[in-house]
Amino acid sequence: MSMQDATTQPPAERTGPPDTSYYMKLGYIVAGVIFAAYILLMLRRIASVRRGS
Amino acid sequence: MTSVSAVESRSTTARPLPAVDWLLVLAVLAVGAMAVRAILYTPADAALGAVQRILYIHVPSAILGMYVACTIMAACGGLFLWLKDDRLDRISESAAEVGFVFLTVVLATGAIWGKSSWGTAWAWEPRLTSALFLWFVLLSYLVLRDAIENRDTRARLSAVLGVLALLLVPFIHMTVYLFRGLHPDPVVLQPGKPKMPPEMLITWLFAVGAFALLFFALLRLRYRWATARDARLMLEQA
Amino acid sequence: MRAHGRCGVSASFREPSFVADAVRIARKDLLIEFRTRSGFLSATVFAMLSIAIFRFSWDPTAVTSIDLAPGIVWVIFTFAGLLGLNRSFGVEQADRALDALLASPVSREAVFAGKALGNLCFVLAVQVIALPTLALFFGLPVAPEWWGVGAIALLAAVGFAAVGTLFAAIASNTRLAEMLLPMLALPFFVPVLIPAAQATSKLLAGLPLTEVIAELKILAAFDIVFVAACTLAFPFTLEE
Numbered sequence: 001m002s003m004q005d006a007t008t009q010p011p012a013e014r015t016g017p018p019d020t021s022y023y024m025k026l027g028y029i030v031a032g033v034i035f036a037a038y039i040l041l042m043l044r045r046i047a048s049v050r051r052g053s
Numbered sequence: 054m055t056s057v058s059a060v061e062s063r064s065t066t067a068r069p070l071p072a073v074d075w076l077l078v079l080a081v082l083a084v085g086a087m088a089v090r091a092i093l094y095t096p097a098d099a100a101l102g103a104v105q106r107i108l109y110i111h112v113p114s115a116i117l118g119m120y121v122a123c124t125i126m127a128a129c130g131g132l133f134l135w136l137k138d139d140r141l142d143r144i145s146e147s148a149a150e151v152g153f154v155f156l157t158v159v160l161a162t163g164a165i166w167g168k169s170s171w172g173t174a175w176a177w178e179p180r181l182t183s184a185l186f187l188w189f190v191l192l193s194y195l196v197l198r199d200a201i202e203n204r205d206t207r208a209r210l211s212a213v214l215g216v217l218a219l220l221l222v223p224f225i226h227m228t229v230y231l232f233r234g235l236h237p238d239p240v241v242l243q244p245g246k247p248k249m250p251p252e253m254l255i256t257w258l259f260a261v262g263a264f265a266l267l268f269f270a271l272l273r274l275r276y277r278w279a280t281a282r283d284a285r286l287m288l289e290q291a
Numbered sequence: 292m293r294a295h296g297r298c299g300v301s302a303s304f305r306e307p308s309f310v311a312d313a314v315r316i317a318r319k320d321l322l323i324e325f326r327t328r329s330g331f332l333s334a335t336v337f338a339m340l341s342i343a344i345f346r347f348s349w350d351p352t353a354v355t356s357i358d359l360a361p362g363i364v365w366v367i368f369t370f371a372g373l374l375g376l377n378r379s380f381g382v383e384q385a386d387r388a389l390d391a392l393l394a395s396p397v398s399r400e401a402v403f404a405g406k407a408l409g410n411l412c413f414v415l416a417v418q419v420i421a422l423p424t425l426a427l428f429f430g431l432p433v434a435p436e437w438w439g440v441g442a443i444a445l446l447a448a449v450g451f452a453a454v455g456t457l458f459a460a461i462a463s464n465t466r467l468a469e470m471l472l473p474m475l476a477l478p479f480f481v482p483v484l485i486p487a488a489q490a491t492s493k494l495l496a497g498l499p500l501t502e503v504i505a506e507l508k509i510l511a512a513f514d515i516v517f518v519a520a521c522t523l524a525f526p527f528t529l530e531e
Contacts (some may be wrong), residue, residue: 020104023169027107027162028088031114034161035084035267038154039077042274046070049281134527190478197475200465206530210461213524214475217457220520224482227509231489 070281080270083263087256095256104169109256111162113264114155115180119187121268122152123219126194130215133208139283142208145215146198147275151268153191159184179229186225190218204283309404312397316405321412323382330378331416334371338421341367342428356429361492364425365484368418368444368451373473375413376455379406380463393529403456403525407518410459411452418444436494439503443494446510447487450517454479457521460528482513 091109098105125148133141163181164174175181194214201207249257324330345363346356383389392402422444426433455476462472486506493503 020102020169023165024092024103024106027104027110027165028092030161030165031110031158032088034154034158038151038271039081042271042278045278046274046281049278049285050070052285186478186481193471193474193478197461197465197471200467200471202466206464209527210464213457213461213527217454217479217517217520217524220516221479221482224509224513224516225478227512228482228485231486231505231509 070277074270074274076266077270077274080263080267083266087260087263090259091256095252096250101170104166107162107166109260110264111159111166112257113261114162115159115184116261117264117268118152118155118159119184119222121265122148122155122191123187123222125272126152126191126215127219130212133212134216139204139208140280142212143276143279143283144272145212146279147272149191149194149215151271151275153188153195154271155264155268156184156188156191160188179226182229183222183225186229187218187222190221194218309398309401312401313404313408316392316397316402317408317412320379320382320406320409324378324409324413330375331413334374334413334417335420337374338367338371338417339424341370342421342425346428357431357495358492360425360429360431361488361495364421364491365447365488367421368414368447369477369480369484370473371417371421372410372414372451372455373476375417376410376459376476377462377469377472379410379456380459381468384463389529399526399529400522403460403522406460407452407456407521410456411448414448414452415445418448431495436497439494439500440491443487443490443503443507443510446507446514447483450483450510450514451480453514453518453521454483457525457528460525464528479517482509486510 087109091106095106095109097103126145129141129145129148132138133145160181163184167176167178167181168174194211197214198207198211201210342363345359345367349359380389383392393399422437422440425431426437458472458476458479462468462475465471486509490503490506490510493506494500
């Protein structure tokens, strides 16, 4: 990840943006978990409606 | 017997739930591709670092959860009070629930962003505060629906709440702006001040498109489920 | 709506006056309130007790009472007001009195206006008792700026009563009536409470009335929009 930053943005190395990739990953994972949980909930609801009818 | 067959014909005219929702699959793939592009192929912000890439989730979710979902909920609620069509009520219900999920993502990513960039997970910042109050409004809308047994009463009362909620949004914005904010101003919607580099802009527009697709795919799925659920309830009551 | 239909049919029928009907309903509610006194007493006792308890939960040497008072007074108004709002449609549920009210030749908008007017009086009465109590317990100076605070309280109470009455009507139709009302209404009180608390705190700090124009504007706009919207929306909350 940090290698990618270094190759795409060489000046960033010197000015030194704080290394916040931990928060970035956390953000993507949390968002992914919330959406995945909702999709799972919908799949379960649909399965239960199908089973009943 | 006649009433049962009438109900059955109604439930079959409502399209049966498909085995695989291709729109949802497409939307999930698009969001996944957006995440790959954002993380691997889009430069990080020079001042904020990698965490800036959270905005590709945060901002589109905020637009869809706050504005699109609430507008659909209120518009269909208002139309329901006029036309008394069950389908409008189901769209309202679906928009509120999907909007609630998107706003949850907005609050979660906003807190992570705040922890990284401002040092605190929750700074009573105007836009985040409006999102929080709107989250509460949607939650109370869903709880209200849950607390009413009768279907017609439920549709009527929640439609009233939905319409009033849309009127509330501008007031919450005005109120929270009485406080000063630390939220970065929207960069994209300022014509003449192109602050965002083109690579970031393309990723950002891609993100908006992908999340819009996810929103409408979930909305459609939720609506279809509500139709199937109501049809089944009618069948059980008949 | 019913009333409009009738007065078109026969000219001899008493011309239903919106304001007179509303005042009559408000008077009925207040009369019930005055005769039983239970709601008003519990709300004022609640308000005074809360003021006393709040005072003890902060260290007076760490936080000055002038910083503390505005926030507290608006929190207390909200919860004392919610006590009254719950009763507003609760009394109509006994013996299905609401059905009788709706069967009378009074427009539903007038029923709403009457109910909201009754609630407004209730909230204002609680404020009239709670504000001096606050000034007494918190040792606030009695000064001309209290007129400004009174004006803010009046503006806030109007929006509070309109929105609160509508949500009380909605909540009375649900399984959870008393539990649900605060959850439904509190997000809608945000544009009333936050500007009111801010304006109160500025005025008590000795700033002139011109400093709170922004807050007053939001309160006035909220009153206009939501009094109109709630009056129009109320007929939809009743059984057809």
